[in-house]
Amino acid sequence: xxxxxxxxxxxxxxxxxxxxxxxxxxxxxxxxxxxxxxxxxxxxxxxxxxxxxxxxxxxxxxxxxxxxxxxxxxxxxxxxxxxxxxxxxxxxxxxxxxxxxxxxxxxxxxxxxxxxxxxxxxxxxxxxxxxxxxxxxxxxxxxxxxxxxxxxxxxxxxxxxxxxxxxxxxxxxxxxxxxxxxxxxxxxxxxxxxxxxxxxxxxxxxxxxxxxxxxxxxxxxxxxxxxxxxxxxxxxxxxxxxxxxxxxxxxxxxxxxxxxxxxxxxxxxxxxxxxxxxxxxxxxxxxxxxxxxxxxxxxxxxxxxxxxxxxxxxxxxxxxxxxxxxxxxxxxxxxxxxxxxxxxxxxxxxxxxxxxxxxxxxxxxxxxxxxxxxxxxxxxxxxxxxxxxxxxxxxxxxxxxxxxxxxxxxxxxxxxxxxxxxxxxxxxxxxxxxxxxxxxxxxxxxxxxxxxxxxxxxxxxxxxxxx
Amino acid sequence: xxxxxxxxxxxxxxxxxxxxxxxxxxxxxxxxxxxxxxxxxxxxxxxxxxxxxxxxxxxxxxxxxxxxxxxxxxxxxxxxxxxxxxxxxxxxxxxxxxxxxxxxxxxxxxxxxxxxxxxxxxxxxxxx
Numbered sequence: 001x002x003x004x005x006x007x008x009x010x011x012x013x014x015x016x017x018x019x020x021x022x023x024x025x026x027x028x029x030x031x032x033x034x035x036x037x038x039x040x041x042x043x044x045x046x047x048x049x050x051x052x053x054x055x056x057x058x059x060x061x062x063x064x065x066x067x068x069x070x071x072x073x074x075x076x077x078x079x080x081x082x083x084x085x086x087x088x089x090x091x092x093x094x095x096x097x098x099x100x101x102x103x104x105x106x107x108x109x110x111x112x113x114x115x116x117x118x119x120x121x122x123x124x125x126x127x128x129x130x131x132x133x134x135x136x137x138x139x140x141x142x143x144x145x146x147x148x149x150x151x152x153x154x155x156x157x158x159x160x161x162x163x164x165x166x167x168x169x170x171x172x173x174x175x176x177x178x179x180x181x182x183x184x185x186x187x188x189x190x191x192x193x194x195x196x197x198x199x200x201x202x203x204x205x206x207x208x209x210x211x212x213x214x215x216x217x218x219x220x221x222x223x224x225x226x227x228x229x230x231x232x233x234x235x236x237x238x239x240x241x242x243x244x245x246x247x248x249x250x251x252x253x254x255x256x257x258x259x260x261x262x263x264x265x266x267x268x269x270x271x272x273x274x275x276x277x278x279x280x281x282x283x284x285x286x287x288x289x290x291x292x293x294x295x296x297x298x299x300x301x302x303x304x305x306x307x308x309x310x311x312x313x314x315x316x317x318x319x320x321x322x323x324x325x326x327x328x329x330x331x332x333x334x335x336x337x338x339x340x341x342x343x344x345x346x347x348x349x350x351x352x353x354x355x356x357x358x359x360x361x362x363x364x365x366x367x368x369x370x371x372x373x374x375x376x377x378x379x380x381x382x383x384x385x386x387x388x389x390x391x392x393x394x395x396x397x398x399x400x401x402x403x404x405x406x407x408x409x410x411x412x413x414x415x416x417x418x419x420x421x422x423x424x425x426x427x428x429x430x431x432x433x434x435x436x437x438x439x440x441x442x443x444x445x446x447x448x449x450x451x452x453x454x455x456x457x458x459x460x461x462x463x464x465x466x467x
Numbered sequence: 468x469x470x471x472x473x474x475x476x477x478x479x480x481x482x483x484x485x486x487x488x489x490x491x492x493x494x495x496x497x498x499x500x501x502x503x504x505x506x507x508x509x510x511x512x513x514x515x516x517x518x519x520x521x522x523x524x525x526x527x528x529x530x531x532x533x534x535x536x537x538x539x540x541x542x543x544x545x546x547x548x549x550x551x552x553x554x555x556x557x558x559x560x561x562x563x564x565x566x567x568x569x570x571x572x573x574x575x576x577x578x579x580x581x582x583x584x585x586x587x588x589x590x591x592x593x594x595x
Contacts, residue, residue: 384505384506385503385504385505385506386503387501387502387503388501389501389514389534389591389592390592395591395592397501397503397512397591398503399503399504399505399506399510401505401506418505418510420503420505420510420512420536420590422512422590422591422592422593462512462536462590462591462593463510463512463536463587463590464510465505465507465509465510465538466507466509466510466538467505467507467509
């Protein structure tokens, strides 16, 4: 509702990270050690992931900070392939004896598995496109810096007679993946996230953002957005259920579209449990809907390789409303006679693969323009408790929350009580009347995506709640 | 985080057979399929895997895509019969998560078949 303003710079001059990631060479030394022990133990094929994570979080409620938490962990997850059987063991101990014991456990577990005729030999060396997602300033963000940003939010809330709650988190992580056929991959990233709920009387609103570089976040601007909407959300009117034109903010779009995540999996198509089964290469969604998986998009995060170390490709999943392509692990690609797209999960797993970096093509309509062009409709801040009712028609249920506003004659007229929706995502994406610019958005029920706000006709609200 | 991990419905005195025989017109629903409730726990909607119509105290035809919905307090105020301890089951120990970052806890909730009057049904699939 409020246009994005230039991010306020948080100072890092006095901020010092209490802890930092190990040099990559130390993680590589662990993978080398595992592969050496495996070779000397006569294990034919071994894959090893070493993951290190540092996360810190400042939590606030009732206009004050009540918790700082931080954690630092390192795990070694190794998989062996022995005679067409595979098994994985994960440990957080890195001593020689512990790694040897983990390998022995994995070999023992593999030997007790049934032979898997679809299991492939480990992949060999790969070449990766470089992505830069480790931002020193984010890694150095201290609890004191996060607290200063939270103070600004709480001061704003107090000045408005409101109550603020939320989190400000920051973290850094790295992964090294290697296998006994010479594959070697490494990746590191930082991440920061600010989420705020503002309460005025019995009304609440919310705003949230997430990025590799914390300087791309503007906590005070997010707090102002949530504050203004909370003030506007008081004393909601009750409307009857029915079909409404809705303007979905990006968080609402991503939480719904995120449920298509597994449907783009080639394994799901092969198993005939995808909503795209029998619908590929046919018009299914609106011509203005294009969905891509693109780990290389500048606003995306994540490693440029998958769970087996295969380089991720950019894949156009839906092109002008037509589902065109799927994502493939090595296994599903072999079954279909195609090349893997680099979207497989670490083996063994029951899902196969999925796109992790969805980008939905946007348009030129701002939310304000969508409102101005709407005679009667509803502006939806976000959704909640979304669950699937029909997996093939992709009918979902859930609630609106944190600010539902009636739009009349091109203006927001008032707040209204929250609705339950029962709505097919496929039908919804046939009824997209306008798209705004795509941007990285985050919510609570799906992973982050680059999505536009959408104006959608005939969105089905079935029941209303008490607030 | 405070979490009510072990809330159970105490058993009543009915048997399922007597409960069906005592019901003129109703729907018997079984096995949860989907669940969703608003963030203040008022408006809920559940769908179940299977249901049968009850007519004149007898379980009759099977029904497709059953669901029920309502407002929590109104729903529980409409409960007029609960089956006895023989039919009470402590349902599993799945988990439930809340918070930022997510905190999960093991949960277990016990219940016996129960009857609720004047419950709204069928809205989950009413748009198809």
